[in-house]
Amino acid sequence: MSKTVNQKAWFFVLPVLALVAFNAIIPLMTVVNYSLQETFGDNVFFWAGTQWFQDVLGSERFHAALGRQLLFTFTILIIEIPLGVAIALAMPRTGPWVSVCLVLMALPLLIPWNVVGAMWNIFALPDIGLLGHTLNALGWDYNFTRNPGDAWMTVILMDVWHWTSLVVLLAYAGLVSIPDAYYQAAKIDGARPWAIFRYIQLPKMKRVLTIAILLRFMDSFNIYTEPFVLTGGGPGNSTTLLSIDLVKVALGQFDLGPAAAMSLIYFLIILLSSWIFYAVMTRNEEW
Amino acid sequence: MKRATWLVPTLYIIFLMLPIYWLLNMSFKTTNEILGTFSLWPQRFTLENYITIFTDPTWYMGYVNSLIYVTINTLLSVSVALPAAYAFSRYRFIGDKHLFFWLLTNRMAPAAVFALPIFQLYSAVGLFDTHLAVALAHTLFNIPLAVWILEGFMSGVPKELDDTAYVDGYSFGHFFVRIFIPTIAAGIGVAAFFCFMFSWVELLLAKTLTAVEAKPIAATMTRTASTSGYELGLLAAAGSLTLVPGAVVVYFVRNYIAKGFALGRV
Numbered sequence: 183m184s185k186t187v188n189q190k191a192w193f194f195v196l197p198v199l200a201l202v203a204f205n206a207i208i209p210l211m212t213v214v215n216y217s218l219q220e221t222f223g224d225n226v227f228f229w230a231g232t233q234w235f236q237d238v239l240g241s242e243r244f245h246a247a248l249g250r251q252l253l254f255t256f257t258i259l260i261i262e263i264p265l266g267v268a269i270a271l272a273m274p275r276t277g278p279w280v281s282v283c284l285v286l287m288a289l290p291l292l293i294p295w296n297v298v299g300a301m302w303n304i305f306a307l308p309d310i311g312l313l314g315h316t317l318n319a320l321g322w323d324y325n326f327t328r329n330p331g332d333a334w335m336t337v338i339l340m341d342v343w344h345w346t347s348l349v350v351l352l353a354y355a356g357l358v359s360i361p362d363a364y365y366q367a368a369k370i371d372g373a374r375p376w377a378i379f380r381y382i383q384l385p386k387m388k389r390v391l392t393i394a395i396l397l398r399f400m401d402s403f404n405i406y407t408e409p410f411v412l413t414g415g416g417p418g419n420s421t422t423l424l425s426i427d428l429v430k431v432a433l434g435q436f437d438l439g440p441a442a443a444m445s446l447i448y449f450l451i452i453l454l455s456s457w458i459f460y461a462v463m464t465r466n467e468e469w
Numbered sequence: 470m471k472r473a474t475w476l477v478p479t480l481y482i483i484f485l486m487l488p489i490y491w492l493l494n495m496s497f498k499t500t501n502e503i504l505g506t507f508s509l510w511p512q513r514f515t516l517e518n519y520i521t522i523f524t525d526p527t528w529y530m531g532y533v534n535s536l537i538y539v540t541i542n543t544l545l546s547v548s549v550a551l552p553a554a555y556a557f558s559r560y561r562f563i564g565d566k567h568l569f570f571w572l573l574t575n576r577m578a579p580a581a582v583f584a585l586p587i588f589q590l591y592s593a594v595g596l597f598d599t600h601l602a603v604a605l606a607h608t609l610f611n612i613p614l615a616v617w618i619l620e621g622f623m624s625g626v627p628k629e630l631d632d633t634a635y636v637d638g639y640s641f642g643h644f645f646v647r648i649f650i651p652t653i654a655a656g657i658g659v660a661a662f663f664c665f666m667f668s669w670v671e672l673l674l675a676k677t678l679t680a681v682e683a684k685p686i687a688a689t690m691t692r693t694a695s696t697s698g699y700e701l702g703l704l705a706a707a708g709s710l711t712l713v714p715g716a717v718v719v720y721f722v723r724n725y726i727a728k729g730f731a732l733g734r735v
Binding site for chain 1: 475489609701
């Protein structure tokens, strides 16, 4: 669609700009301030230059947390995206079951995040939880509070439970927007199901899948409440993802400088990866 | 093969319902029964946990507080996002693309990064522990999302609609409120749904910005761990009740969810 050049359009954007700037720019500048200074309390600050950034970038602890974070994000994307697409493909397109499916599937998305954590905690506890009890009864010595491997599995399973529906909803929206004529044409050409998926459904889902991957990437990188409530980052540090580590440094030890530097590095990683992904996926479009 | 496709969504929904069932199951048990015996359904069915929540103001006010700030946030986010989304979908202006991407970057910002400075900011302006503070803070991620969704819907409306209205002598305000907003009603519904959802489920900022007066239910729940040991039954009942507003909202927008995503660019 051709757009008219109109500088007065800025007035339409102004309220949004004012609100978001208040919430984003002032706190961000506070973080930048902390990241460049050293404090011993009493509001006395000294210039620290890039000291904190060098410390954080060189620290084993940050590397470990970043490694766990990347592993977590990669794992949930590998599971949730194909699973979400598969479920969307298998869902009915018309009829009374569509609403039932959509409402039930959307339910996990609307549960407060700490309730998700608490729910999975009591679901997975080895003595009183359905999952934990069943696995132990089947002869698997499962205990997510003691065994790092089990903790990982539980955190991943919880995230798949919590967020796959978002991918399903987006993929499903992409699928129902495909006109019937496309399928009829494919039928006349004698296309196999795989060919229909590869050449009709997948291209039509490209836009919503881009959004799904982007949202899941950003949100899984930001995840804090659910694993914190479920495992508290443990056992040991095994499920301490970036946000949990950051809050430990900032509020637990009150090391504002390193925490601020870590925040900025963390934010930049998300920003840069999202921008690259977005730019690559939309390079053929107007914007 | 074609016959078995219903199995996939069915199995998935069973998987989704299992933890929810377990939570409901526990909410009808006493804490002693939860810790004492393992059973698939309550042996001695009790409503005690729910009665506690509905008779104790420190409990039920948590739900009221959450609903207040979520409502303020949804109204605020959607109403300021409407004109902005219109500007992005209809006009070209200096810095439009940069502004749009900058807005989206705020959707990416980890709440953990902003928690402390936002706490200092809202304390400094005297809004700490008010519903407004949480509602305003949540606009940080909800406004970008609302603008993004609404822009998609608006771009799906042909520009000829605008032009025809002006030819017919409508003023801009009149056109926007009387014609344009009803045209994209579905989009507004979807945007409001997402604002509601993300404000309702967020806890880190809501907890950081409140102490007593505006404390959200999700934060109230954390106290079950600290007072008299682990009151699991109460925790389960409180958790079960947090499912209700979401279920109600999703029921109302059920017909828009799939269509809504598809019509808009989102």
